Amino acid sequence: MNNTRQIKIFIxxxxxxxxxxxxxxxxxxxxxxxxxxxxxxxxxxVTSRMKVKLPGVNxxxxxxxxxxxxxxxxxSAAEAVVITLVSTVVQCWPRKNTKFNPQQMAFNLxxxxxxxxxxxxxxxxxxxxxxxxxxxxxxxxxxxxxxxxGQTAPVAAIVAVSEGKAAxxxxxxxxxxxxxxxxxSAGVTTMVQAVSSHLGWGLALAAFPVMYGIHRxxxxxxxxxxxxxxxxxxxxxxxxxA
Numbered sequence: 001m002n003n004t005r006q007i008k009i010f011i012x013x014x015x016x017x018x019x020x021x022x023x024x025x026x027x028x029x030x031x032x033x034x035x036x037x038x039x040x041x042x043x044x045x046v047t048s049r050m051k052v053k054l055p056g057v058n059x060x061x062x063x064x065x066x067x068x069x070x071x072x073x074x075x076s077a078a079e080a081v082v083i084t085l086v087s088t089v090v091q092c093w094p095r096k097n098t099k100f101n102p103q104q105m106a107f108n109l110x111x112x113x114x115x116x117x118x119x120x121x122x123x124x125x126x127x128x129x130x131x132x133x134x135x136x137x138x139x140x141x142x143x144x145x146x147x148x149x150g151q152t153a154p155v156a157a158i159v160a161v162s163e164g165k166a167a168x169x170x171x172x173x174x175x176x177x178x179x180x181x182x183x184x185s186a187g188v189t190t191m192v193q194a195v196s197s198h199l200g201w202g203l204a205l206a207a208f209p210v211m212y213g214i215h216r217x218x219x220x221x222x223x224x225x226x227x228x229x230x231x232x233x234x235x236x237x238x239x240x241x242a
Contacts, residue, residue: 006161011107014154018110021117025077037079043067044083048091062091065147065181066188068116072143073189077120084116085109107158115150119143144186152178 044067064087071080092108094100123143156171 003162003164007103007158010158010161011103011110014107014114015110018114018117021121022081022113025081025117025120028077031076033075033079037071037075037083040067040071040075041083041086044071044087045090048087064091066185066192068112069119069144069147069185069189070192072116072119072147073123073140074193077117077124080116080120081113084112088112107154111151111154114154115147118150119147122146140186140190144182144189148175148179148182 044064047067048062048064050063068080068084068087071083075083088108089105092105120143123139125139125142152171152174156167156174159165159170160167
């Protein structure tokens with residue numbers, strides 16, 4: 001079986017899993033938060049174009065994660081799915097003079113809602129309500145972990161299939177670089193929740209400047225890391241040529 005067929009099978013399985021999960025999550029969603037959802041949608045869409053290239057890994061990291069996590073823990077599963085879908089389309093839409101990749105779009109439009117749905121189901125699980133003293137904190141930890149695994153594991157798997165590499169090694173590279181950002185995103189989500197519950201959701205939009213600052217910091221950090229790695233790669237290449 002060649003790589004192209006394996007990739008198509010994997011994407012098809014991912015799409016089927018997303019349809020089942022999204023369908024179930026939509027059936028259990030009832031409450032709507034129209035204005036807050038629209039605000040989170042706008043922020044998620046805007047920040048989805050703010051990307052950071054991960055050094056040594058064929059991929060990038062978007063700054064919309066805290067707003068996707070906010071949607072998961074503060075809104076219904078259906079609202080979280082809509083926000084995830086829209087922001088994913090904006091994030092993956094090719095820039096000028098860049099060729100559109102339908103397979104990549106199909107994969108992202110299935111993987112991202114799938115991860116968000118699982119995280120939403122985890123956060124709103126009935127058994128967490130019995131742990132009153134820590135249900136919110138534990139729910140956020142579980143939702144963040146689920147979103148982390150739901151996004152990084154399928155990406156590692158599709159890269160492993162397409163490039164013929166070990167999935168575990170690829171995942172570890174992604175996890176090593178991106179896990180701190182998930183922790184930061186959980187902290188920003190907690191801030192948004194606290195501000196919106198006490199002062200109104202409008203003031204929670206102040207999280208945008210925070211994320212822009214984090215984006216700039218990550219971009220500079222990973223940019224310096226990539227420049228540091230280049231001389232080493234050149235030396236290794238020269239050594240191999242000798």
